Amino acid sequence: MSDATALEAALTGRGYRLTAARRAILAALAGSGGHVTADDLAALVHRRAPRIGRMTVYRTLDLLCDLGLLRPVYQGSGAAHYILMEDGHHHHLVCSRCGRVVEFDECALGELTEAVARRFGFRVEGHLLEFYGRCIDCRE
Ligand SMILES: [Zn+2]
Ligand SMILES: [Zn+2]
Ligand SMILES: [Zn+2]
Missing domain, CATH: 1.10.10.10 (Winged helix-like DNA-binding domain superfamily/Winged helix DNA-binding domain)
Structure with missing residues (x-):
């Protein structure tokens, strides 16, 4: 929120x-x-x-x-x-079966962000991370 x-x-x-x-x-x-x-x-x-x-x-x-x-x-x-994009990032788990979207706050992309930014001369302003798969109700 x-x-x-x-x-x-x-x-x-x-x-x-x-x-x-x-x-x-x-x-x-x-x-x-x-x-x-x-x-x-x-x-x-x-x-x-x-x-x-x-x-x-x-x-x-x-x-x-x-x-x-x-x-x-x-x-x-x-x-x-x-x-x-409140703090410049936003993360989702998306269930590809039922479409449920779970939000989570943990972020471990700091180092990766710096590495790719340096490598491509890119100024990163944020990221949207989406993991997809099956939620707890949809896994077999
Ligand atoms: Zn599901
Ligand atoms: Zn979201
Ligand atoms: Zn993040």
């Missing part, structure tokens, strides 16, 4: 204005638990602030992706899910 103040700080810290629309969108995003499609988010925002249009929601999603605060993830053939 996330709270909107951290997201607001991330925006203002980069010099973006906190308009009423952005504030409502960030609150909806934080309240969603950080896994939404653009349409889910537009519906959530509409419930809080009916005057905010769909295009504003989409533009704000693009902005948050550009800033590295969100990542689009494509699962199967459906619409992209947007995932909040």
Whole structure:
């Protein structure tokens, strides 16, 4: 779970204005638990602030992706899910049978990140890690 103040700080810290629309969108995003499609988010925002249009929601999603605060993830053939990147990383266990997604916080990628960043001259800003397989209910 996330709270909107951290997201607001991330925006203002980069010099973006906190308009009423952005504030409502960030609150909806934080309240969603950080896994939404653009349409889910537009519906959530509409419930809080009916005057905010769909295009504003989409533009704000693009902005948050550009800033590295969100990542689009494509699962199967459906619409992209947007995932909040709170500390610059996010980890999943995904069951390929029932689709369950388990979140976990442990991260051991620090050294690997530095090694590949050095090797390719890449400035890493975050990562999204997904392990897939069978959850406890779906393993034989
Ligand atoms: Zn499963
Ligand atoms: Zn997640
Ligand atoms: Zn991590």
